[in-house]
Amino acid sequence: MEGPSRRLFLQLGGLAALAAACAAPRAKATPENAGTFILLRRRWREVTLGWPGTFDPEREPYRTRLARLGAQAARHRDAMTPARRSLWPDLPFPSLDATPARLRAMARAYALPGTGLTAEPGLGTAVAAGVEHYVRHVYAADAEQTGNWWDWRIGTPRALLDAAVLAAPHLTDTQVSALCEAVDTFVPESRLDDYEGNSTGANRVDLCTVTLLRAIAGGDPGRAALAASALSPVFPYVTDGDGFYRDGSFIQHGSVAYQGGYGAVLLTGLATLFAVLRGTPWEITDPAAGTVLDAVDRAFAPFVHDGACMDLVRGRGIDRRSYGDHRRGREIAAAVLLLAETAPDAERARWRAMVKGWAVRDTAEPMLQAAEGAAQGATQGGDLAFHARLSAVLDDAAVPAAAEPTGHRLFPMSARAVHRRPGWCAAVSMASSRVAHYEHGNGENLRGWHTGSGMLYWWTTGQGDQYSDAFWPTVDPYRLPGTTVSTRRLPDGAGGEWGDTRPPAEWVGGATDGVCATVGQHLFGLESTLEAFKSWFFLDDAVVCLGAGITCRDGVPVETVVDNRRAGARLTVDTGWAHLDGHGGYVVPAGQSLRTLREDRTAAGVTRPYATLWLDHGVDPGMDSGAAGYVYHLMPGAGPAETAARAADPGWARVLANTSAQQGIEVPSLGVTAVNFWTAGRAGGRAGGLTASDPCAVLVRDLGDGTATVAVADPRRALDGLTVTWDRPVAGVTRGHPLLRRVETGARLALTFGGLADQEGASCQVIVRLGVSTA
Structure with missing residues (x-):
């Protein structure tokens, strides 16, 4: 990117005055550290607004966007009418979000070039007066906190402090002191003493960001040091509660998988703080901070598909707006590119290629175009900088666009799984004694009841908007794809708020070799007597789905939803199979009646077409008859001929067991044998059958090379100990595992493991050499 022209520097002479004014130390600043706070103010502007250094304000689209920001700021300035109950007539107090946001937008227009108001004294003075007025009448040190705690401790102070730092030359010591006193009331230093409650995970990072801004505004080195040191509890891996887990899970609110919400906020906040504090006395040097770098690949990337962050890790945010998954994907991409600027060379190269791949493949809501649309700097502060960073990556021929990876990632600690194959991707969300069925709160996601009942998401090429385009407001919440549910009507917000909807299930997870997987869920319905055992076998071109032991006493029908696709495409239904044009196929073996429905569903003023396929298990299965079950195959991207051929080949996937004791399959053509042992026992015949001494998940795959x-x-x-037996001649073990205690080879293989309880549900993989031992 070419540098700004000399003419631009002449035009922006006001910025020099701004920087010089920043030299005046505040509060506890001393001559020795005044230069450090000048650096912090400059860094904050550079990192959060991208200026100087990230973009050329004379080039498009920045020129137009900056001019729009300036015009918007001028309107806000001219309309400001300080009164006892408002700062703007259309925003009556307390206006904890909108009024501080306007002040911040004005401050950004003051701090950025090309707005027509750059370093303009009148605008700077208006920001200072607005901050003073709001602190006096709303965010005062003696104000009574009402509503959501987050506004008072994070949202409102961050916006006010951001505005104060950017317009620092025009705030008097008295104005800064009043703002700092108010922040100290609601965000005292003691708030960072204990890592618990509302001061964990993303909330802790936000509180540290507010504390750092408070330090910059007030020139307080003590609080700057606290902002940096108080991040340390965020970094170590956790074994329960909020934070990062070794398997890549991220939990917030104690029980909600949240990479696409609080996790994205955490990643953005940490990337910002790392960059702002670099080279200062408070640079983040905690060795445990390496978990953040690991999290990019382990915790975030697995849940970004073609630029969109999967809804199964977005908590209550899924129903906020259409294309919210793509917006979160951009937020993660922006954080990754920012983090890459201070990361080691290997990570930097890999992440830039990964983000470029996301952007190239995101055709549903193109990433660069969407960033440009939001790059006005008013409410999305990082979009100008993100747009510039992403443009640089896209224009750099030396950066390849990384392809969508293939393989399987299992996240037992958050009851999630993601499976990728060429041309398609699938993911399943479950609930357990550790992970909530769903989260609702603040009036959001009131009908997400069954998202943890085994919802199976899947995408094929060109379907990146399947769950984006008004899916959540229009889909039937009782018929989410992949789920087994009681059709009992539930009230909005059934179950406790903030993820307090955990069932008693302990067996939720599975086993994977990184290519294929067997995943299972002991399902308990939400506010229902429903109980079931569900298994998914993730394979090369299909997901084989089994259900067993389905019982209920709710007095209503129970259904398993094979799919509920937002699509108006032609649906073909034939004996033993169905096909949805442009999407994929479904194989439903004999003995099951597949029901279908085509309908248009309307909500929130929009209408979307749906194709629904389900299996009806009747009213109260297991009461007057045996427990219900099912078997079906999902074939993403398959054509009708492929689907029909698979249906005509019942031996392709042999069901070894489908009961409440074991569920398993064998796929000879893939060399796969997989069983979920709900209880100890045996599954399959003598040749190739599996036996387990205790409940577990086992996946065996013949690699075809011996x-x-x-x-x-x-x-x-x-489990302290587990023995698994495979009835297959094995000559020896070529790669063991630290927990492997004993091996028996020969006519059959017996593996005994110890200490599995400490593995957090992770898979232990062993490689064996096939054949009969000569020993």
Whole structure:
């Protein structure tokens, strides 16, 4: 990117005055550290607004966007009418979000070039007066906190402090002191003493950001040091509660998988703080901070598909707006590119290629175009900088666009799984004694009841908007794809708020070798007597779905939703199979009656077409008849001929067991044998059958080169010892595992493991050499 022209520097002479004014130390600043706070103010502007250094304000689209920001700020300035109950007539107090946001937008127009108001004294004075007025009448040190705690401790102070830092030359010591006193009331230093309650995970990072801004505004080195040191509890891996887990899970609110909400906020906040504090006395040097770098690949990237962040890790935010998944994807991409600027070379190269791949493949809501549309700097502060960083990556021929990865990632600690194959991707969300069925709060996501009942998301090429385009307001909440549910009507917000909807299930998880997987959920319905055992076998071109032991006493029908696709495409239904044009196929073996429905659903003023396929298990299965079950295959991207051929080949996937004791399949063509052992026992015949001494998940895959992988896991995290037997001649073990205690080879393989309870549900993988031992 070419540098700004000499003419531009002449035009922006006001910025020099702004920087010089920043030299005046505040509060506890001393001559020795005054220069450090000048650096912090400059860094804050550079990192959060991208200026100087990230973009050329004379070039498009920045020129137009900056001019729009300036015009917007001028309107806000001219309309400001300080009164006892408002700062703007259309925003009556307390206006904890909108009024501080306007002040921040004005401050950004003051701090950025090309707005027509750059370093303009009248605008700076208006920002200072507005901050003073709001602090006096709303965010005062003696104000009574009402409504959501987040506004008082994070949202409002951050916006006010951001405005104060950007317009620093025009705030008097008295105005800064009043603002700092108010912030100290609601965000005292003691708030960062204990890592608990509302001071964990993303909330802790936000509180540290507010504390740093408070330090910059007031020239307080003590609070700057606290903002940096108080981040340390965020970095270590956790084994329960909020934070990052070793398997890549991220939990917030104690029980909600949240990479696409609080996790994205955390990543953005940490990337910002790392960059702002670099080279200062408070640079983040905690060795445990390396978990943040690991999290990009382990916790965030697996849940970004073609630029969109999957809804199964977005908590209550899924129904906020259409294309919210793509917006979160951009937020993660922006954080990754910012973090890359201070990361080691290997990570920097890999992440830039990864983000470029996301942007190239995001055709549903193109990433660069969407960033440009939001790059006015008013409410999305980082979009100008993100647009510039992303443009640089896209224009750099030396940066390849990384392809969508293939393979399987299992997240037992958050009851999630993601499976990728060429041309398609699938993911499942479950609930357990550790992970909520769903989260609602603040009036959001009141009908997300069944998202943890085994919802199976899937995408094929060109379908990046499947769950984006008004899906959540229009979909039937009782018929979410993949779920088994009681059709009992539930009230809005059924179950406790903030993720207090955990069922008693312990066996939730599975085993994977990184390519294929067996995943299972012992399902308990939300506010229902429903109980079921559900398994998914993620394979090369299909997901084989099994259900067993389905019982209920709610007095209503129970259904398993094979799919509920937002699509108006042609649906073909034939004996044993169905196909949805442009999407994929479904194989439903004999003995099951597949029901279908085509309908248009309207909500919130929009209408969307749906194709629904489900299996009806009748009223109260297991009461007057045996427990219900099902078997079906999902074939993403398959055509009708492929689907029909698979349906005509019942031996392709042999069901070894489908009961409340074991569920398993064998796929000879793939060399796969996989079983979820709900209880100890045996599944399959003598040749190739599997036996387990205790409940567990086992996946065996013959690699076709004389070797096989054996992956074993303890989803309940309860086993001190486990023995798994495979009735297949094995000559020896070529790669063991630290928890492997004993091996028996020969006519059959017996593996005994110890200490699985401490593995947090992770898979233990062993590679064996096939054949009969000569020993």
